Amino acid sequence: MTYILQLVTAGLAVGSVYALIAIGIVLIYKCSGVVNFAQGAFVMMGAYLTFAASRLGLPPVLAVTLALVLMAGIGVLAERVVLRPMLKAPVVAVMMVTLGMLIMIRASCLAVWGPDPLAFPRIFPDGALELFGVFITYNYLTAGVLSILLSLGFLGFYRFTAVGLMQRCAADNPRAALAIGIHTSNQVSLAWAMSAGLAGVGGTLLATLNGLSLGLADIGLIAFPVIVLGGLTSLGGALVAGLLLGLLQSFTDGLLSPMIEDLLRAHTRIYSVGALQQVVPYALLVAVLLLRPQGIFGRKGSERL
Amino acid sequence: MLAVNDVFAVYDGAITALEQVSLSIGPGSLVALLGPNGAGKTTLLKAIVGMLPFERGEVTAGDILFEGASVRGCHPAVVSRRGIALVQDGRQCFRELSIAENLRAASLVSRQGAADRFEMVLHYFPFLKEMLDRPAGVLSGGQLQMLVIGMAIMSKPKLLMLDEPSLGLSPVMVQSVFDVVERLHREAGLTVIVAEQTVPRLLKLATDVYVVSRGRIVMHAPPSEMTEERLQRIYLN
Structure with missing residues (x-):
């Protein structure tokens, strides 16, 4: 039982x-109709910027805040300079442009910080908390709690504030929206700023868990x-789907993979199924698209990727 | 209150939609802007509120003055803040948002007195009271028309413009819509422009009539001089 809770x-x-x-x-898709494949690059860059700010001697909170602000600026820049001129372009062309941004940002980080993983500065205290026999490191605890608080805070902001x-x-x-006096283009810029800012914080939190490398960009996938x-x-x-997928990956890694490996070892010469948890999201993606194309919370008629 | 002086407008830089259009509207009037389909009524209303640039159009010459100040080239948000509200054709609202949120969103441009205007909207459209938490998308065509007029009221307009509010509505609903327009004009003292193709009831309410055809104002007359035959002649020509 303790293992399950773990x-x-x-x-x-x-x-x-x-x-x-x-x-x-x-958020970006709702506000601008763009499927942003560069989100993973925003995640990675946010982590690198936090790293750089820490190297300058800033305390962790300030380093993360600075990275968030810079990422928000990069989000606005991407929208105004790259995406806005493509307003009337075909959807596929816009998707290709966001892929291009992903490659450009990744290449820039590679040029500045090199290809090797870097030791991410310690933001949260070392050690672990024991709760009902379950050990959870402060890193995981803080990253999880902060992410949930940020997500809920953002949903609350979106639901209850005038902006x-x-x-x-x-x-x-x-x-x-235009007719009732809303600057729609400003709202789109704001959506990109918030989205890139959230991605930057997410990247920093991921880097505290898994270390800092160019591979962080893969999280976008x-x-x-x-x-x-x-x-x-x-x-x-x-929000709900993110939590579900995290749970699914965790159970695949901790329960399903060992079970399958035991079974395979008993009957075949195969000893490992590799990182099965990496495959789970995409298997789920295919299953969802086949069985319920509108997703769990989407309505019929929503566009699909 | 509103003066449109020799306005020209084009779409895509080439297609002329308005040619030397001029009109003058005094405070407290209810103006009927009549014309056949494609005459330029919608373009004129959109030129006034600054929405043409968002539909690949632009005002290329002339000026539009509201309360003595030019609004030509202003962003719709600025025009809305100055006190002009446009109820667009197609009952443009936010169908995924609740009715209360639609009304609240429309008041963001002028938040002072929003609570009073909210009560005023519910007074004019009592059926909305029972449906405030429901998505606007569930409303029928006539109810949607009432909602978008309510949204316009929430923006605290001095000049209310309605673009073909009767389009696609049953005669009973058309009657209700014009009842409300008439009451808003009489009781709330709003200056109103209603663009329509032809509605006999509108001619009874209007204090002034302009007729648009092929992008030009072809007639300006008091409603008493505007007969169905004269309108037919203009439309057929």
Whole structure:
């Protein structure tokens, strides 16, 4: 039982970071209709910027805040300079541009910080907390709690504030939003800023768990099964789906993989199934698209990736 | 209150939609802007509120003055803050948001007195009271038309413009819509412009009539001089 609880806590911690990143993708899609494949690059760059700010001697909180602000600026820049001129371009062309941004940002980080993984500065205290026999490191605990708080805070902001209402109006019907005096283009810029900022914080939290490397950008690919599962346009769905996927990966790694390996060892010469948990998100993606294309929380008629 | 002086407008830089359009509207009037389909009524209303640039159009010459100050080239948000509200054709609202949120969103441009205007909207459209938490998407065409008029009221307009509010509505609903327009004009003292193709009821309410055809104002007359035959002649020509 303790082992199961251990898997649950680890799954929720990682899943909450997935959710944070996926919420950013959904936000951009709702407000600007763009499927942003560069979100993984924003995640990675946020972590590198926190790293750089820490190297300058800033305390962790300031380093993360500075990275968040810089990432928000990069988000606005990406929207204004790259995406806005492509407003009337075909969807596929816009998707290709976001892929291009992913490659460019990754190449820039490679040029500045090199290809090797870097030791990420310690942001959270060492050690672990024991709760009902379950050990959870402060890293996992803080990353999980912070991600969930940020996600809930963001959902609350979107649901209950005037700016959130303007964002929802611009996403629902830009023509009507204009007519009631909402600067729709500013709302789109704000969505990109918030999305990139969230991704930057998510990247920092992931780096505290898994270390800092260019591979952090791959998280963007895991976020896509999350948003398909949650429904492409549902922010709450992205949160729940992120947590579900984290749990699923944790249980696959801790329970399913060893069971399958035992079975294979008994009957075949295969001894390992490798990182099966890496495959799970995409298997889930295919299953969801086949069985419930609108995702768990999406409505029929929502566009699919 | 509103003066449109020799305005020209084009779409895609080439297609002329308005040619030397001029009109003058005094405070407290209810103006009927009549014209056949494609005459330029919608373009004129969008030119006034600054929405043309968002639909690949632009005002290329002339000026639009509201309360003595030019609004030509202003962003719709600025025009809305100055006190002009446009109820667009197609009942443009936020169908995924609740009715209360639709009304609240429309008040963001002018938050002072929003609570009073909210009560006023519910007074004019009592059916909304029972449905405030429901998504706007569940409303029927007529109810949606009432909601978008309510949203316009929430923005605290001095000049309310309605673009073909009767389009696609049953005669009973058209009657209700014009009842509300008439009450808003009479009781709330709003200056109103209603663009329509032809509605006999509108001619009874209007204090002034402009007729648009092929992007030009072809007639300006008091409603008493505007007969169905004259309108037919203009439309057929």
